[in-house]
Amino acid sequence: MKVHNDYMTVHTKQKREFQNITPSLKLAMEKSGIRDGLILLCALHVNAAVFVNDEEPGLLQDVDEWLEKMAPPRDDYKHGTKFESGANTHLQSLLAHHQVLVPIAAGKLELGPWQQVIYAELDGQRPKRILIQVMGE
Amino acid sequence: MKVHNDYMTVHTKQKREFQNITPSLKLAMEKSGIRDGLILLCALHVNAAVFVNDEEPGLLQDVDEWLEKMAPPRDDYKHGTKFESGANTHLQSLLAHHQVLVPIAAGKLELGPWQQVIYAELDGQRPKRILIQVMGE
Amino acid sequence: MKVHNDYMTVHTKQKREFQNITPSLKLAMEKSGIRDGLILLCALHVNAAVFVNDEEPGLLQDVDEWLEKMAPPRDDYKHGTKFESGANTHLQSLLAHHQVLVPIAAGKLELGPWQQVIYAELDGQRPKRILIQVMGE
Numbered sequence: 001m002k003v004h005n006d007y008m009t010v011h012t013k014q015k016r017e018f019q020n021i022t023p024s025l026k027l028a029m030e031k032s033g034i035r036d037g038l039i040l041l042c043a044l045h046v047n048a049a050v051f052v053n054d055e056e057p058g059l060l061q062d063v064d065e066w067l068e069k070m071a072p073p074r075d076d077y078k079h080g081t082k083f084e085s086g087a088n089t090h091l092q093s094l095l096a097h098h099q100v101l102v103p104i105a106a107g108k109l110e111l112g113p114w115q116q117v118i119y120a121e122l123d124g125q126r127p128k129r130i131l132i133q134v135m136g137e
Numbered sequence: 138m139k140v141h142n143d144y145m146t147v148h149t150k151q152k153r154e155f156q157n158i159t160p161s162l163k164l165a166m167e168k169s170g171i172r173d174g175l176i177l178l179c180a181l182h183v184n185a186a187v188f189v190n191d192e193e194p195g196l197l198q199d200v201d202e203w204l205e206k207m208a209p210p211r212d213d214y215k216h217g218t219k220f221e222s223g224a225n226t227h228l229q230s231l232l233a234h235h236q237v238l239v240p241i242a243a244g245k246l247e248l249g250p251w252q253q254v255i256y257a258e259l260d261g262q263r264p265k266r267i268l269i270q271v272m273g274e
Numbered sequence: 275m276k277v278h279n280d281y282m283t284v285h286t287k288q289k290r291e292f293q294n295i296t297p298s299l300k301l302a303m304e305k306s307g308i309r310d311g312l313i314l315l316c317a318l319h320v321n322a323a324v325f326v327n328d329e330e331p332g333l334l335q336d337v338d339e340w341l342e343k344m345a346p347p348r349d350d351y352k353h354g355t356k357f358e359s360g361a362n363t364h365l366q367s368l369l370a371h372h373q374v375l376v377p378i379a380a381g382k383l384e385l386g387p388w389q390q391v392i393y394a395e396l397d398g399q400r401p402k403r404i405l406i407q408v409m410g411e
Contacts, residue, residue, distance in 0.1 A: 001410070135410070195354065249403065
């Protein structure tokens with residue numbers, strides 16, 4: 001079995017921003033030479049998320065607003081304002097998840113017709129690291 | 138390391154329906170010959186979910202109602218009505234997750250006493266594909 | 275490829291309790307001799323969760339309260355009171371997730387600067403089992 005680790009850095013212009021990063025996964029898969037296996041994608045931050053869903057811009061806006069509604073910014077979190085990011089971004093990272101797996105079959109990312117890999121920046125405007133770990137044969 | 142991919146298709150009678158698909162995972166594991174490793178289970182759709190929990194019918198009804206409460210159908214989503222599925226099913230897929238891992242140890246699915254693998258159809262009455270990827274030795 | 279399975283048991287003093295179990299994962303990795311791969315961590319229970327985030331005590335209290343708010347104890351769940359755990363703990367396990375992956379790169383857990391592995395006991399005061407499955411080379 002081969003393990004191939006790639007790291008990518010995202011530096012968004014907006015504080016919150018959603019990006020389709022599927023092309024970066026394809027590139028990592030091609031560099032790895034792995035044709036059957038999986039990719040483990042991990043945001044290396046507690047205030048970001050990665051998920052697989054439709055990349056339609058209206059939907060991504062819905063996801064953004066839904067996350068803020070489910071875990072809104074508040075003044076009374078115990079994880080107070082002295083910390084870098086508000087507790088709401090941590091809770092949203094928990095909700096949308098900081099990691100996702102993408103299967104590889106016969107040299108292709110095995111995604112459904114509407115599935116794309118989305119990076120959700122919840123507290124950006126600074127460099128954030130993502131690990132793309134490709135494993136398989 | 139071996140990688141064995143199986144695909145199953147679910148076509149539910151109801152629009153929303155929850156099914157215990159653990160037997161399909163066992164079958165895929167047996168076909169693969171893999172005795173130590175893991176199964177990556179992925180719904181290849183943006184309006185379905187898979188998760189591990191109790192299969193008690195009352196609980197599955199609670200999960201269904203809870204998902205609808207957490208991300209209800211609404212008229213004002215940006216992802217409008219011209220699309221195939223409502224934004225609520227996408228958000229629910231995000232919440233309950235479209236993928237899950239099941240460890241394999243000594244030729245058995247390593248699940249706790251109350252853990253079963255559940256497929257949650259959120260917009261059914263048509264064929265939906267699921268990937269069962271078995272990896273290991 | 276090697277697969278190394280470790281099991282740990284947690285028995286909390288409190289009904290609900292959050293613990294940083296990152297040291298147990300490091301230990302399992304060292305015992306396995308695996309230097310490149312991943313750890314699949316699974317709570318073998320339907321009323322517990324594991325996740326990766328900051329271990330700051332105020333934040334863990336926020337997570338605990340947020341889970342209870344998102345899926346509160348209620349009398350009208352279909353999964354009634356005759357069962358061992360309330361439906362709320364099942365829903366919270368679904369929300370915070372019963373499993374997580376930790377990549378291993380060059381003999382180290384690949385976690386971001388603020389990322390720790392947290393076990394969330396949602397119905398404790400009794401022994402609960404966790405599988406630490408290390409896979410790789």
